[in-house]
Amino acid sequence: MGEPVGWLALPGVSHYLLAGLVTMLQETVAMLLVAWRLPHRSRFGARMALVAAVTVAGTTLATWVGRVTVPELMGSLYYRTMICMLLVSVAVSVPLTLWLFDASLWTALTCVALGCTLQSLVSGIEGLWGLSEWSCGLAETPVLAGVWPRLLVAAVVFSVFYLLFVRRVRRGRMLDAGGPSVAVLAAITMLVVAAFDIVNMRLPGLRAPVSLVVTLRFVHGFVCVFMLAMGYELLYNRWLRFDVAAMRRMGEDERQQFELARNQTRFLEGVLDDLRRRVLDSAASGTLDRAALAELSREVAVYDAAVRTGNDALDTILTEKSLACEAEGIRLGCVADGSAVSFMDPADLYWLFDSLLENAMEAARGAGEEDKRTIDLTVRRVGDMAQCHVENYFGGGVRIVDGRPVGGGSHAYGLGARAVTQVAASYGGSATFSLEGDTFRADVLLPLPEGRGA
Amino acid sequence: MVEDDEAEAENLRACISRYSVERDVELRVTWLRTAVGITRDESRYDLIFMDIGLPGINGMEAAALLRTYDKRTPLIFVTNLAQYAVRGYEVDALDFVLKPVTYYNFRMRMDKALRVMRRSTGANVTITTRDGMRVVPVADVVAVEVRNHDLSYILSRQEEPLGVRGTLGSAEKALPAGQFVRVSNSCLVNMAYVRSVHGSEVATTTGQTFALSRSRRREAVDRIAQFMGGSI
Numbered sequence: 170m171g172e173p174v175g176w177l178a179l180p181g182v183s184h185y186l187l188a189g190l191v192t193m194l195q196e197t198v199a200m201l202l203v204a205w206r207l208p209h210r211s212r213f214g215a216r217m218a219l220v221a222a223v224t225v226a227g228t229t230l231a232t233w234v235g236r237v238t239v240p241e242l243m244g245s246l247y248y249r250t251m252i253c254m255l256l257v258s259v260a261v262s263v264p265l266t267l268w269l270f271d272a273s274l275w276t277a278l279t280c281v282a283l284g285c286t287l288q289s290l291v292s293g294i295e296g297l298w299g300l301s302e303w304s305c306g307l308a309e310t311p312v313l314a315g316v317w318p319r320l321l322v323a324a325v326v327f328s329v330f331y332l333l334f335v336r337r338v339r340r341g342r343m344l345d346a347g348g349p350s351v352a353v354l355a356a357i358t359m360l361v362v363a364a365f366d367i368v369n370m371r372l373p374g375l376r377a378p379v380s381l382v383v384t385l386r387f388v389h390g391f392v393c394v395f396m397l398a399m400g401y402e403l404l405y406n407r408w409l410r411f412d413v414a415a416m417r418r419m420g421e422d423e424r425q426q427f428e429l430a431r432n433q434t435r436f437l438e439g440v441l442d443d444l445r446r447r448v449l450d451s452a453a454s455g456t457l458d459r460a461a462l463a464e465l466s467r468e469v470a471v472y473d474a475a476v477r478t479g480n481d482a483l484d485t486i487l488t489e490k491s492l493a494c495e496a497e498g499i500r501l502g503c504v505a506d507g508s509a510v511s512f513m514d515p516a517d518l519y520w521l522f523d524s525l526l527e528n529a530m531e532a533a534r535g536a537g538e539e540d541k542r543t544i545d546l547t548v549r550r551v552g553d554m555a556q557c558h559v560e561n562y563f564g565g566g567v568r569i570v571d572g573r574p575v576g577g578g579s580h581a582y583g584l585g586a587r588a589v590t591q592v593a594a595s596y597g598g599s600a601t602f603s604l605e606g607d608t609f610r611a612d613v614l615l616p617l618p619e620g621r622g623a
Numbered sequence: 624m625v626e627d628d629e630a631e632a633e634n635l636r637a638c639i640s641r642y643s644v645e646r647d648v649e650l651r652v653t654w655l656r657t658a659v660g661i662t663r664d665e666s667r668y669d670l671i672f673m674d675i676g677l678p679g680i681n682g683m684e685a686a687a688l689l690r691t692y693d694k695r696t697p698l699i700f701v702t703n704l705a706q707y708a709v710r711g712y713e714v715d716a717l718d719f720v721l722k723p724v725t726y727y728n729f730r731m732r733m734d735k736a737l738r739v740m741r742r743s744t745g746a747n748v749t750i751t752t753r754d755g756m757r758v759v760p761v762a763d764v765v766a767v768e769v770r771n772h773d774l775s776y777i778l779s780r781q782e783e784p785l786g787v788r789g790t791l792g793s794a795e796k797a798l799p800a801g802q803f804v805r806v807s808n809s810c811l812v813n814m815a816y817v818r819s820v821h822g823s824e825v826a827t828t829t830g831q832t833f834a835l836s837r838s839r840r841r842e843a844v845d846r847i848a849q850f851m852g853g854s855i
């Protein structure tokens with residue numbers, strides 16, 4: 170067991186180990202910073218501790234191999250070693266990210282790639298600092314060696330990054346918007362930037378003119394910043410495309426409420442007028458027409474659907490849809506416990522039910538017989554989950570492809586389902602669609618946030 | 624069906640008859656005018672259609688009373704008060720039909736009710752342990768786990784799981800397909816016991832948790848969503 174201490178005591182090795190650990194610390198913090206808003210897995214603290222232990226052990230092992238057992242690795246094979254190290258660290262970081270956070274493979278890759286790019290930026294700035302000290306004769310090597318200056322650089326860069334980017338990511342959903350294309354793009358960029366950095370580090374030792382190295386360092390820094398900004402801009406735009414529509418509609422809420430109230434008043438006037446006439450008629454004829462009364466009660470039922478579920482956003486959307494259905498002769502029956510979904514962001518909630526019901530209405534319109542134009546919605550709490558079920562008849566060429574309905578003659582059809590799936594996924598839940606005979610069913614299940622359960 | 628209004632009752636009965644012919648299911652209907660009958664009546668029903676606005680004891684109160692001694696009989700509220708009907712969830716209502724009842728609306732609800740009722744009505748599973756055969760109601764099986772060819776049936780009514788040799792595949796075949804979901808390569812969970820799905824864990828109402836593997840997560844959660852919604 171004396172061996173590790175023995176090799177640690179070799180001249181320079183402990184210094185390399187320390188430098189390696191600082192780099193790994195920067196790398197880890199950079200990745201965590203990017204991924205932080207993703208949902209954490211259970212026992213996150215314990216998992217973090219294990220990740221830290223693995224990182225320290227890995228770094229120690231790598232230092233020992235590279236500096237003691239096979240010194241050529243850091244000598245003649247320097248570039249190959251560094252590239253291999255980079256690939257290995259990405260290959261290890263992606264599964265570790267997946268293990269720490271509840272995310273898809275592509276999201277994890279995006280986080281790792283953006284994290285590496287961020288660390289590369291830190292490394293570039295350190296290089297510039299080291300170079301300036303060296304050329305002013307303040308240091309013996311062109312490498313920034315002190316632990317505290319290196320941590321200072323990282324702290325400053327990370328803080329700026331946090332303020333500019335991380336704060337804009339809401340609950341990590343934005344990171345999910347990228348998918349494979351952004352993940353691959355970010356990964357390739359990261360490799361280019363990191364390779365650039367590795368070459369830059371080596372240049373002063375190869376007696377390249379200081380001015381050239383400084384220029385290249387600046388170029389590298391700009392590329393890093395540019396790529397980070399581009400990556401986030403790309404994610405942000407993709408995410409906005411889905412989210413802003415919902416937000417805008419929420420913004421129009423007040424105007425809609427006004428129109429809603431006005432429509433309701435007109436509708437009520439009509440119903441009252443009708444009621445007065447029919448009562449007069451039946452009084453005149455001496456009979457009470459059951460069918461006419463049944464129809465009246467159906468019309469009045471819309472006020473029952475002018476819903477109060479105990480959740481304002483849900484009330485707004487359901488009332489709006491009830492009126493829209495009424496106008497088209499579609500019967501919308503909802504028995505909804507609004508408190509079950511009170512943990513949802515109002516915009517998400519509005520978007521979810523708007524999409525679900527738009528889908529159902531689109532299908533119900535084509536259902537043929539008037540009796541079949543009926544939509545049933547239930548929202549309830551089951552265990553520690555919120556469950557929504559929408560069921561309706563459909564007509565005309567609706568199929569389920571890849572788990573989502575398509576067809577029905579409208580492009581919007583599949584899009585609505587996509588939106589439902591997205592919202593459900595952003596809450597760690599699921600949305601499924603199924604057809605059986607002439608009925609179409611949508612089921613959404615959302616876990617209640619921890620602490621909201623019974 | 625519990626309904627005080629004769630015309631409504633006739634309407635509902637007509638829907639049931641039409642459904643019975645169309646779907647080729649034999650349905651026997653008993654009509655009660657007040658909910659008092661249902662709480663007194665010792666005879667068991669398979670499904671109760673309950674009006675909420677009843678004279679005397681109302682449908683919601685009757686349902687609450689019924690639930691004090693009968694947790695299982697499925698209840699469907701028939702009502703024109705959707706807002707009030709939400710309280711039906713508290714008495715574990717299976718579903719709601721809004722008045723006036725139309726056939727196609729009724730059919731949708733009845734299909735769902737039959738799907739849910741067919742899940743595990745009285746089905747048993749035979750487990751051959753070292754001590755002999757045990758016949759266990761499927762409804763009592765919370766989960767089945769496997770470790771090195773040792774299956775353990777986790778049951779809701781006993782502390783110790785039942786241990787048997789076998790594979791999870793064979794256990795899966797012996798259990799009704801619509802009721803269980805594979806949450807990992809080594810575990811089957813009865814969806815009726817699922818309380819929550821959080822990240823990589825499934826928690827049951829019996830207080831246990833089971834690991835949800837990443838590769839099976841999406842499919843499993845989708846199935847649980849359909850099960851909870853009565854779609855399967």
